[in-house]
Structures are given as C-alpha cells and as structure tokens.
Amino acid sequence: MKDYHFTITSKLPGTLARTGLLHTPHGDIATPAFIVGGTKATVKALTPEQVRALGGQAVLANTYHLMLRPGADVVEAAGGLAAFMHWDGPTFTDSGGFQAFSLGMAYKKGIDKVTHSQRGDATAAKHSAKQLAKVDDDGVTFRSHLDGSLQRLTPEVSMRLQWQIGADVHMAFDEALSPLASEAYIRESLARTHAWAERSKVEHDRLWAEHQAAGKPYQALFGVVQGARIESLRRESAKFMAGLDCDGFGIGGVYEPGEISSVVRWACEELPEDKPRHLLGMGNQISDLFLGVEYGIDTFDCVAFTRQARNGALYTLDGRINILNQKFQRDFSPIDAECACYTCQNYTRAYINHLFRADEILGATLASIHNEYFAVHLVEQIRASIMDNSFAQFKKSSLKRLSIDDEL
RNA sequence: GCGGAUGUAGCUCAGUGGUUAGAGCGCUGGAUUGUGGCUCCGGAGGCCGUGGGUUCGAGACCCAUCAUUCGCC
Numbered sequence: 143m144k145d146y147h148f149t150i151t152s153k154l155p156g157t158l159a160r161t162g163l164l165h166t167p168h169g170d171i172a173t174p175a176f177i178v179g180g181t182k183a184t185v186k187a188l189t190p191e192q193v194r195a196l197g198g199q200a201v202l203a204n205t206y207h208l209m210l211r212p213g214a215d216v217v218e219a220a221g222g223l224a225a226f227m228h229w230d231g232p233t234f235t236d237s238g239g240f241q242a243f244s245l246g247m248a249y250k251k252g253i254d255k256v257t258h259s260q261r262g263d264a265t266a267a268k269h270s271a272k273q274l275a276k277v278d279d280d281g282v283t284f285r286s287h288l289d290g291s292l293q294r295l296t297p298e299v300s301m302r303l304q305w306q307i308g309a310d311v312h313m314a315f316d317e318a319l320s321p322l323a324s325e326a327y328i329r330e331s332l333a334r335t336h337a338w339a340e341r342s343k344v345e346h347d348r349l350w351a352e353h354q355a356a357g358k359p360y361q362a363l364f365g366v367v368q369g370a371r372i373e374s375l376r377r378e379s380a381k382f383m384a385g386l387d388c389d390g391f392g393i394g395g396v397y398e399p400g401e402i403s404s405v406v407r408w409a410c411e412e413l414p415e416d417k418p419r420h421l422l423g424m425g426n427q428i429s430d431l432f433l434g435v436e437y438g439i440d441t442f443d444c445v446a447f448t449r450q451a452r453n454g455a456l457y458t459l460d461g462r463i464n465i466l467n468q469k470f471q472r473d474f475s476p477i478d479a480e481c482a483c484y485t486c487q488n489y490t491r492a493y494i495n496h497l498f499r500a501d502e503i504l505g506a507t508l509a510s511i512h513n514e515y516f517a518v519h520l521v522e523q524i525r526a527s528i529m530d531n532s533f534a535q536f537k538k539s540s541l542k543r544l545s546i547d548d549e550l
Numbered sequence: 551g552c553g554g555a556u557g558u559a560g561c562u563c564a565g566u567g568g569u570u571a572g573a574g575c576g577c578u579g580g581a582u583u584g585u586g587g588c589u590c591c592g593g594a595g596g597c598c599g600u601g602g603g604u605u606c607g608a609g610a611c612c613c614a615u616c617a618u619u620c621g622c623c
Contacts, residue, residue, distance in 0.1 A: 181585050204584080240584045274586085287586040318584075366584090394584065423584030430583075445585045452588065455581085468578070501588070 144360040146310070146389060148418045148440075154528045158410050158438030161528050164390075164418050166232040166310035167359035168224055171199045173418065173440040174528075176425065176521040177234060178514060179448055182207045183217065183227045186448050187506040188514070190229045196483060196515040197522060200310075201229050202443045205303050206238035210286050210293070214306035222308030233309040234443070237300045237342075239366070240394070240423070242282035243318040245275040277317060279334055297341040305349045305361060311390070313422070314342035316366040319395045328370045335368045336382050343386050362389035364420060367409045370395060376405055380412035390418040393439070397424075402433040410438030428459070428520065429546050432537045435524050447517045451509035454498050457516040460543050465509065470495040483515035484508075 145167045153160045164171040171177075178185050178193055180201035185193050193201065203223055208214055220226035223233045275284035281296030300315040316335045319328055346363045353361075365383035369375035383391055393409050396402065402424070410419055418440040425431050426446035434442060447457065454466045458478040463470075465477070476486040477494065485494070485508040497505030527536040 179585070186585085202584080207585085236584050241586080244584095245586070313584075316584095392584075397583070399583090421584090426583040444583050446583050449585060449587075449589090450582060453582070453590095464580075466579095503588085506588075 144362075146360050146362050148390065148416065150416065152529050154436075154531070154533055157436050157533075158407065159435050159528050159533060160415075160438075160440070161525050162418065162440060164232075164440070166362070168230075168232045168310050169199075171232055171441070172522075172525065174435045174521050174525050175199050175441050176431070176517045177202045177420075177441050177443040178518070179443055179445040180227065180229070180233075181445070182211070183223060185510075185514075187452065187503070187510040188448075190227065192484075192507070192511060193514070194230070196511055197518040198231075198514065199518075200232040200234060200441075201227075202234040202236060203227075203307070203309065204236045204238065204241065205300055205307065206236075206241035206295075208235075208307055209238065209295075209303050210288055214303040218306040218308060224308075232311070234311040234420070234441075235304050235307050235309040235313065236422070237304065237313040237315040237366070238295050239282075239300070239313070239316040239338075240318045242275050242277070242284050242295050245284050245287065277334075279337070281315075281338075282317075297338040298345045301342055301345040301349060301363075305346075305353065309361065311362045311364060311420075312346065313392050313420075314339045314346075314363060314365045314388070316368060316392075316394055319368050319370045323370060325372065328372060328375060332368055332375055332379055335366070336379070339365045339383060339386060339388075343388065364388055364390040364392045364418075366392040366394045366422070367413075368395050369405075369409075371401065371405060373404070373408050376408040377412050380409040384412060384414050388417070390420065390440075392420045392422045394422045396421065399427055399430050399433070402430060402437055406434060406439060407437040413438070425517070428457075428544060429541060431517070431521055432524060432540065435521070435528070436533070436537070442521065444517070447513040448510050451513040452506045454505075454509065456509055457513050459540060465491060465494050466498050467495075477512050478516075481512065481516070483512050483519075485512040485515075 147165050148162055150160050150162045162173045164173055177200045178198040181204045183203050185201060208217055217223055217226050224231065274287065275282055281294060283292065283294050285291065286293055295315065297315040304312040315338050317331050319331050343363065350360060365386050365388040367376065367379045367383050369379040391413050393406055396405055406421065413419060419438055420441040421434050421439045423444060425434060425442040425444035431442065454464055455462050456465050456477050459480065470491040473491040475491060477491055478486055489508055494505055494508055497508070523536065524533065527533040
C-alpha cells in the first residue's frame with residue numbers, strides 16, 4: 143500500500159494554477175510550496191527547528207553530494223534522510239543528474255556552465271579536457287570534486303542510492319540540457335533521458351517491492367521532463383513522462399525567467415492534471431514564483447535564497463538589498479518592515495550589517511531565516527490568493543512594486 | 551650622545567636607474583536560479599616623510615633634515 147497521494151483542492155480558472163495537498167509518509171505539503179534546499183542533508187546555516195519555524199514544509203537534498211559524503215549507506219544506517227538530519231517532515235532528493243551534467247561543463251557557472259560541451263564546436267573541445275564527467279548511453283562517469291576519485295552514476299545506481307537515502311520523493315535520473323545546446327545534441331540527449339526514465343522506473347518498482355516486503359513505506363518517483371526550448375520536444379518529453387506512470391513530475395533544464403511562460407507551460411499542458419509538478423532549481427526571482435504557479439507548478443526548489451542570504455543579498459517585496467552597504471550601518475529598522483520573520487521581528491539592519499562585516503556566522507543564520515521565510519511565505523500567499531481568487535491582483539500589485547511588466 | 555634599520559594606498563608590504571608606481575587586506579558598488587560556493591566581478595584611493603643634489607631620466611643613487619624603531623654608553 144502506497145502511503146502517498148496528491149489531491150487538488152482548488153483551481154484558478156483560465157490558468158494552469160491549482161492548490162493541492164501532497165501526502166507523504168513523513169507528512170503533508172500544502173501546494174504550491176517552496177521546498178527548502180538542503181543539498182547535503184542540511185539547510186545551510188539553519189537548524190530544522192528554524193526551518194520549521196519559518197514555515198518550511200519540506201527539504202530537498204542531493205544524491206550526488208550524499209553519495210560522496212557521507213555515503214548513502216550512512217544515511218540509510220541513520221534511519222533515512224529525515225531521521226539523519228533531524229527533520230520532522232517530508233523530504234525530496236534530486237537524482238544527481240544535474241551535478242553529473244554540470245561537472246561535465248568544467249568551471250563556468252550560470253548558463254555558461256551548461257553550454258560548452260553540448261555545443262559540439264571548438265569551445266567544447268577546449269573545455270572537454272577539463273571536464274570532470276563523461277556521458278554515455280548507460281550513464282555518467284565522473285570524478286568526485288572532493289577527492290578526484292572516479293565515480294559512476296546510472297539510472298539504476300541513482301535509484302538504489304535514493305532508496306537508501308530514503309527521501310519521500312525521488313527524481314528520475316536525467317541528463318540536464320543547456321538551452322544553447324545544438325538541436326542534434328538535444329535530440330540525442332532527450333532520447334537518453336527518456337530511456338533513463340524508463341530504467342529508473344523499472345529499478346524503482348523493483349526496489350519498492352523489496353522495501354514493501356520488508357514492511358517499509360513507499361517512496362515516490364517523479365519523471366523529469368527535458369527538451370530545452372524546443373516546443374515539440376518539450377511536449378513530446380512531457381507526454382513520454384506522462385505515460386510512465388510515475389507519481390509526479392520534475393521539469394528540468396529551465397534557466398531563464400522568460401522560459402516559464404513557454405517551456406513550463408508546454409510541459410504542464412501535456413502532463414496529467416492529477417499529479418504534482420516540481421520545477422527543478424528555478425525560482426530566484428519573485429516573478430518566477432508567480433509565473434511558475436500560473437503555468438502549473440506545484441513545488442519549487444531553489445538554492446538562491448539561502449545562497450544569497452549568505453552573501454548578504456536580502457529579499458523584500460520592493461526588491462533586493464545588499465545588507466553590507468554602508469547606508470545600513472546606522473539603519474536601526476528591520477530588513478523589511480512588512481516582514482513577520484524572526485529576523486525582522488528582532489534584529490535591525492545595522493546589526494546584521496555589523497555581523498556580515500565582522501564575518502560572524504549569526505549573520506548567515508539571520509539572513510537565511512529572512513530570505514527563506516520570504517520565499518516560503520510568498521508562495522504561501524500565492525496559494526491563498528488562488529483559493530480566494532485574488533491571484534491576478536496579487537501578482538499584478540507585486541510585480542508593479544518591482545517595476546516588472548505584467549505581460550511577462 | 552654614538553651606531554644601525556625603516557619611512558611607498560587606511561593597514562601590512564612589493565617595487566634590483568627607464569612607459570601612466572603595484573599586491574594582499576580594508577573601503578566601496580554589483581552578481582549569484584535541480585549549491586563544485588564564507589564565492590565571483592568591478593570601482594575609488596598615492597606631491598613614494600621633507601628639502602636639496604647627481605643623471606637625458608630618481609620611489610630607487612648622494613647630502614641634509616624630520617619621524618619611527620632597535621642596540622650600545
């Protein structure tokens with residue numbers, strides 16, 4: 143018996159947006175929801191109690207990082223991801239596909255990092271020498287960024303590792319794609335991702351049977367839609383994943399805000415309505431979250447809020463501030479006067495400015511609490527606005543404050 | 551008092567007679583989208599202690615002077 147289901151509780155007419163309840167053995171997630179990034183089985187700078195207090199419903203960790211350290215077997219021996227990290231709630235794991243992919247792109251970050259070796263030109267050749275990963279039809283071979291040791295991930299290995307780690311929701315092993323990859327490479331890669339999804343499903347079902355026999359709870363599998371920016375391929379990929387009988391879907395390979403109203407929409411239009419959709423790694427900007435929900439996304443994960451918090455970039459509904467700026471040195475007001483987070487209720491900009499300048503770790507904690515609350519709370523508000531049918535106004539007024547055109 | 555050492559960016563210091571004097575830190579602004587990340591990218595800031603001299607040319611060499619510092623009577 144699978145202790146897992148997704149229920150839609152309301153829909154917003156004329157859009158793909160909906161609210162729902164994702165039930166897992168470790169608890170429920172009211173969707174749309176912002177899933178908190180916990181890559182290495184920890185939400186950086188925060189205790190699980192702090193994550194819970196700021197409204198976090200679920201945490202997403204990464205198979206790639208945990209397989210290298212401490213090892214999936216250690217997490218399993220600890221009783222699974224949630225028990226290991228003392229998180230009393232639902233968890234997700236990413237498959238490691240994205241890391242295997244980004245490792246293959248040498249050192250560059252951002253869009254650049256996903257560009258080179260898929261372009262098939264001279265730049266790719268130049269970079270391939272430095273690549274830490276190589277993709278073949280069976281899987282990915284890569285070198286650990288920690289110690290250089292040779293590692294291998296295939297769909298089967300990723301599934302086994304994810305069952306060991308024991309999150310409530312797993313991602314199928316996929317190859318992430320650069321939006322700038324050549325069409326030839328996109329087609330080749332998409333065929334591989336689809337074959338890998340089928341293999342992921344077969345191995346996942348086999349492992350579920352084993353676990354079920356041992357009296358252990360179900361862990362869900364999401365198929366991951368790729369297809370870069372090509373509409374026919376995105377729709378084809380979504381249909382393919384829809385046919386796999388997975389528990390939900392991930393949408394990967396989305397990198398720019400402008401792709402949400404196209405790429406995400408194409409995918410969600412093809413996906414079955416009754417299963418949840420997770421947008422992988424996207425949602426740095428306020429507009430991303432509104433648009434993602436509008437075009438059918440139920441859950442987001444994005445490390446940007448915690449990462450930026452650690453570097454002093456703090457979110458408000460009127461835009462981002464850099465708390466290190468001199469102008470905050472004697473500013474004894476909260477980061478955001480409208481914000482109800484623990485940090486804004488108890489600390490001033492001047493104090494947080496001081497903590498950052500003095501390189502004190504409490505600065506990272508207070509900033510992370512604020513930014514993560516901001517993201518989680520904003521998606522919560524978006525959820526409420528769908529239920530009381532005020533989404534359009536809420537979106538319009540929020541984007542207007544940021545001077546963003548509503549036509550996005 | 552005698553002898554030595556050192557005076558270059560806010561700080562610690564490179565700069566071996568030759569374009570427009572550099573670095574690290576600090577200061578200042580920006581970036582960050584399935585975390586290879588306390589990371590990355592910009593910018594401002596100098597009568598090179600002072601005064602003379604040698605030289606085509608001095609932050610560098612010479613003299614004087616002031617300051618700091620160490621050692622010795």
